[in-house]
Amino acid sequence: MSELIAIFLSMAIINNFILARFxxxxxxxxxxxxxxxxxxxxxxxxxVMLIASVATWIINNYILIPFGVEYMNIIMYILVIASLxxxxxxxxxxxxxxxxxxxxxxxxxxxxxxAVLGITLINAKExxxxxxxxxxxxxxxxxxxxxxxxxxxxxxxxxxxxxxxAMRGLPVAMLVGMLLGLTFFGFGGMI
Amino acid sequence: xxxxWKEFAxxxxxxxxxxxxxxxxxxxxxxxxxxxxxxxxxxxVLFVLLGSNLIVSAIRKAVPNIVRIPVFIVIIATFVTVVNxxxxxxxxxxxxxxxxxxxxxxxxxxxxxxAEAFASKNPVTSSIADALGVSIGFFLxxxxxxxxxxxxxxxxxxxxxxxxxxxxxxGENPMTLFILPPGAFLIMALLLALFRRMGVMKCE
Amino acid sequence: MxxxxxxxxxxxxxxxxxxxxxxxxxxxTDSITTDKIEQQKEQQIQSMLKEMFPSMSExxxxxxxxxxxxxxxxxxxxxxxxxxxxxGDIDILIGLExxxxxxxxxxxxxxxxxxxxxxxxxxSFASTFAGVNxxxxxxxxxxxxxxxxxxxxxxxGAVVEAVRTTAMEKVKxxxxxx
Numbered sequence: 275m276s277e278l279i280a281i282f283l284s285m286a287i288i289n290n291f292i293l294a295r296f297x298x299x300x301x302x303x304x305x306x307x308x309x310x311x312x313x314x315x316x317x318x319x320x321x322v323m324l325i326a327s328v329a330t331w332i333i334n335n336y337i338l339i340p341f342g343v344e345y346m347n348i349i350m351y352i353l354v355i356a357s358l359x360x361x362x363x364x365x366x367x368x369x370x371x372x373x374x375x376x377x378x379x380x381x382x383x384x385x386x387x388x389a390v391l392g393i394t395l396i397n398a399k400e401x402x403x404x405x406x407x408x409x410x411x412x413x414x415x416x417x418x419x420x421x422x423x424x425x426x427x428x429x430x431x432x433x434x435x436x437x438x439x440a441m442r443g444l445p446v447a448m449l450v451g452m453l454l455g456l457t458f459f460g461f462g463g464m465i
Numbered sequence: 466x467x468x469x470w471k472e473f474a475x476x477x478x479x480x481x482x483x484x485x486x487x488x489x490x491x492x493x494x495x496x497x498x499x500x501x502x503x504x505x506x507x508x509x510v511l512f513v514l515l516g517s518n519l520i521v522s523a524i525r526k527a528v529p530n531i532v533r534i535p536v537f538i539v540i541i542a543t544f545v546t547v548v549n550x551x552x553x554x555x556x557x558x559x560x561x562x563x564x565x566x567x568x569x570x571x572x573x574x575x576x577x578x579x580a581e582a583f584a585s586k587n588p589v590t591s592s593i594a595d596a597l598g599v600s601i602g603f604f605l606x607x608x609x610x611x612x613x614x615x616x617x618x619x620x621x622x623x624x625x626x627x628x629x630x631x632x633x634x635x636g637e638n639p640m641t642l643f644i645l646p647p648g649a650f651l652i653m654a655l656l657l658a659l660f661r662r663m664g665v666m667k668c669e
Numbered sequence: 670m671x672x673x674x675x676x677x678x679x680x681x682x683x684x685x686x687x688x689x690x691x692x693x694x695x696x697x698t699d700s701i702t703t704d705k706i707e708q709q710k711e712q713q714i715q716s717m718l719k720e721m722f723p724s725m726s727e728x729x730x731x732x733x734x735x736x737x738x739x740x741x742x743x744x745x746x747x748x749x750x751x752x753x754x755x756x757g758d759i760d761i762l763i764g765l766e767x768x769x770x771x772x773x774x775x776x777x778x779x780x781x782x783x784x785x786x787x788x789x790x791x792x793s794f795a796s797t798f799a800g801v802n803x804x805x806x807x808x809x810x811x812x813x814x815x816x817x818x819x820x821x822x823x824x825x826g827a828v829v830e831a832v833r834t835t836a837m838e839k840v841k842x843x844x845x846x847x
Contacts, residue, residue: 295646343699349539349691352538388569388573392569399564444657445653448650451649464667554705555707652839
């Protein structure tokens with residue numbers, strides 16, 4: 275159990291997907307000031323990461339490895355992720371139209387989100403068991419969500435701040451990323 | 466032939482993927498800890514971009530619209546897998562260094578972006594020029610970032626196992642921040658601001 | 670009617686063809702690279718063993734343990750270990766002089782913090798294991814002989830733990846062999 279918690283915390287905080295691994299930067303920089311949207315986006319990504327992790331674990335252990343075709347993993351993973359996102363998009367469209375409209379273009383973009391493919395590759399690389407993969411993807415997703423929430427709050431203040439013209443927008447967002455990264459780095463001694 | 470060079474040059478400055486289009490950060494920032502990695506990653510990106518732009522452009526008239534995106538993804542994933550295997554076999558230390566970021570080229574917005582925005586609408590020669598230009602633009606941007614990170618963060622520069630130089634003061638006390646992830650954000654922020662100030666790119 | 674169904678079905682045919690071609694290309698690449706990859710791995714192990722045991726002339730591999738020979742005489746053993754580091758797995762090659770003493774260690778791969786934990790890969794750290802009795806493989810603060818790297822206690826500890834545990838395990842199975 276403590277192993278699982280260690281994996282979860284490592285993925286969420288110490289080796290945070292956005293701040294330490296640079297995965298999922300696009301939504302991070304594009305996140306809006308509205309907390310609601312940040313939560314929706316973060317949760318959607320976490321959900322996709324979780325399902326994708328399980329799906330790819332099954333494919334890895336029941337198809338790829340037994341047949342000795344591990345080299346097919348990249349193609350299989352990305353196809354699984356693309357299909358998954360399509361299905362989730364349809365599901366949200368049918369059940370919650372407001373949410374669908376709020377997420378807009380960001381939903382299909384989850385397919386190219388490095389965090390999703392990233393977690394599946396990490397799970398494969400570390401040869402995590404199914405439970406460990408679930409812990410890892412939850413950790414990664416929660417960490418991602420957390421940083422997105424923090425960033426959306428900071429964004430609000432950034433808009434009113436008197437930023438030098440050249441630094442406005444992306445550069446200052448990067449600086450925030452640096453500061454957040456340093457802060458999270460400090461949690462290293464925890465486990 | 467003039468058109469070729471025009472598309473090529475566009476990729477380097479005006480449509481520079483990292484500094485202008487702001488695409489493909491994820492793998493870029495992650496591997497910019499050393500110039501070796503930067504070179505390796507750029508070669509990977511070049512091969513994938515070249516391959517995918519070429520094929521996408523060649524079949525652009527035949528691809529049915531509905532399956533457009535999945536087809537592009539499969540093509541890109543194929544080239545990435547090939548690069549991954551080739552690196553694993555012939556440059557194993559680079560392969561280890563790049564880790565998961567090499568396969569992550571498949572979701573690098575640059576590749577899909579160019580396939581969708583350019584290669585699917587332009588003839589093969591222009592698409593090849595675009596691929597070359599964008600890859601070189603990517604490489605140059607990555608080179609600047611990793612050069613700064615490696616020199617400031619380790620106090621020296623080493624290329625493929627050969628130590629090129631070690632700076633006097635920084636050599637013993639390098640500014641470790643730069644080689645850590647936050648350092649990448651810092652360098653990127655400063656470079657972006659610099660390029661905007663210089664007028665190479667537009668401000669917001 | 671026929672043309673209409675064909676038009677409807679064409680996208681599926683198209684993508685199926687694309688997938689087949691792609692799979693074919695990837696499989697072909699794998700077949701020509703797979704041997705080279707195996708070769709590389711073997712070469713890598715061999716050069717690491719040679720570096721650790723300069724007098725090595727050949728080696729055998731059985732039950733995950735390499736037995737090193739120098740012109741017929743056994744000069745030691747070696748085996749792989751995996752440490753749980755800060756940033757993931759740390760792959761270590763451990764060399765034994767005999768059943769009680771460490772010959773040396775080589776860090777094969779690690780993803781620790783650059784500049785801090787990654788310094789476990791430096792020879793200054795690895796060399797502190799040479800000639801140490803397996804029982805003394807522990808951090809100084811735990812009563813052992815190994816100095817942790819400043820600012821990298823977790824990474825250093827992970828290596829120490831892996832070396833100690835794996836060495837003890839392998840010595841046990843070596844004794845059982847006899």
